[in-house]
Amino acid sequence: MPLRLYNTLSGQLDELTPSDGKELRMYACGPTVYDYGHIGNFRTFLQIDVLRRFLRLQGTRIRHVMNITDVDDKIIRNAAAAGVPIGEYTPLYERAFLDDLASLRIEQPEIFARATEHIPEMVDLVERLAAVGAAYRTGDGAGDGTDHGSWYFRLAAFPTYGKLSKKDLEGITDGARVDVDEYEKDSARDFALWKATKPGETSWETVIGTGRPGWHLECSAMAMKYLGESFDLHAGGEDLMFPHHENEIAQSESVTRKPLARHWMHVRFLLVDGRKMSKSEGNFYTLRDLLLKGYKASAIRMALVSVPYRHQLNFTFEGLTEATNAIDRLRTFVARLKKASLSEGTTVALQEAADRAEAGYFAALENDLNTAEARAPIFDLVRMMNSALDLGTVLAGDRERVLAVLEKFDAVFAVIADQDAEPTRAALAWAESQGLLDKVAPEVLVQQGLTDADIEALIAERNTARKQRNFRRSDEIRDELAAKGVIIEDAKDGVRWKRK
Ligand code: AMP
Ligand code: ZN
Secondary structure, eight states: OOOEEEETTTTEEEEOOOTTSSEEEEEEOOOBTTSOOBHHHHHHHHHHHHHHHHHHHTTOEEEEEEEEBOOSHHHHHHHHHHTSOHHHHHHHHHHHHHHHHHHTTOOOOSEEEEGGGOHHHHHHHHHHHHHTTOEEEESOOOSSSSOOOEEEEOGGGOTTTTTTTTOOGGGOOSSTTSOOOSSOOSSTTOEEEEEEOOTTSOOEEETTEEEEEOHHHHHHHHHHHHHOSSEEEEEEEGGGIIIIIHHHHHHHHHHHOSOSEEEEEEEOOOEETTEEOOGGGTOOOBHHHHHHTTOOHHHHHHHHHSSOTTSOOEEOHHHHHHHHHHHHHHHHHHHHHHHOOOOSSOOHHHHHHHHHHHHHHHHHHHBTOOHHHHHHHHHHHHHHHHHHHHHTOOOHHHHHHHHHHHHHHHHHHOOSSOOOHHHHHHHHHHHHHTTOGGGSOHHHHHHTTOSHHHHHHHHHHHHHHHHTTOHHHHHHHHHHHHHTTEEEEEETTEEEEEEO
16 A cells, blocks of 8 residues: 555545655755754654655655755854854765764665855855746845845745745734845845845855855755656655745745645654744754763654654653653564474464554554554563463464564664664764763763773783883784773883763
């Protein structure tokens, strides 16, 4: 059965299948690379990963595009504060984002598109909008030899504005929701397509003037470049519905007169301890924060995927512990089942139980990606199989069938195969490089062999090696310690060490 997914545009569950019968073309708004990703961001990217993985499990081919916003106000501000051009500032955070995706086993989209690499496409879209009367320029002719014109979208030229979020246009007036700019706009509701830059800011010299693109323009231009004027699905967090996605629709549809996307998916915002996550509230967590506290990447993934995307997830540490235990149960069961020595054959009751679990699992995901309901039949099956193993009634054919069901579960949930060591190791290496070892939970240091006692033991071994004139070994230990951020100094009264 095809997936039925809630469509923000139609306000109902609609079947999601490739409109060209071949490949599902989807666009998901990506990160603004000015900082490390937080668990709210990853909640959204993980739910899009659930969608991706489930479609693939059903045999659907996908062409998934994600933008990387590598120029915007925050990036310009942060890069200026760091005293580097934006092109030197963003790669670190883009790399960190890709590493975090890998840690959480989020599949990469087929295409990543950086905003700064698509300026000509954006300029072209502004020109097309101007040609149909939907874009205008303000503040032109500054008189100082530079061209300071900003371009705006004329909302009055797009009467169906608001159809996605069902916002009443009359309600959209001044305030935080509209771009504030130094230049006169024809209407307070009009939004910026292209921003004139102030001296010293990053800018591009183009036929529409010297400036930089607005964020909304970027997504419209890149989505249409890689997916065509009209594609199957557009996704993002619920905060993007208005104004970002409305603006994308207005920009694209004003020139194409075709629906930008048939289907719109929005992931509900995550709360932490029942509150909006914010740095000032002290409940703000990046993925790295949680890994350094000793939580496993798989547990973080499990906690963030197990609540369906349209439900409000309240993230708590108890929830993370529950996820850790749930994964343990699955991994322990799989190891036990694989080790068991079983006779050939199959059991009717267990084969039926496996079929039921698989059917229940698929039915739940087909129904608007209900991950919570999809988990239940899998854990029921594990409970039943554990009892059957206790009783010795499992046969080899049952094992095969049950492992096949679990493989389908893991094709989407991706938590059973234990790949937890690397993300934790990488987070620790990152913490060392940033001088953040004081943020690392003691158990993480123990796992990675970095407690004070471990260090003392290595130094003792090095002293012995030196006494035996085994300099190869003693150098090796010095290098190993250095790689773990520990510097040793040979002093008269012995060896002193400190963490970098
Ligand atoms: P940003 O880098 O802020 O543009 O956000 C990247 C993605 O994360 C967007 O799809 C946002 O909608 C989403 N997002 C940001 N905060 C949260 C949150 N607290 N819960 C869920 N999604 C979020
Ligand atoms: Zn976007």
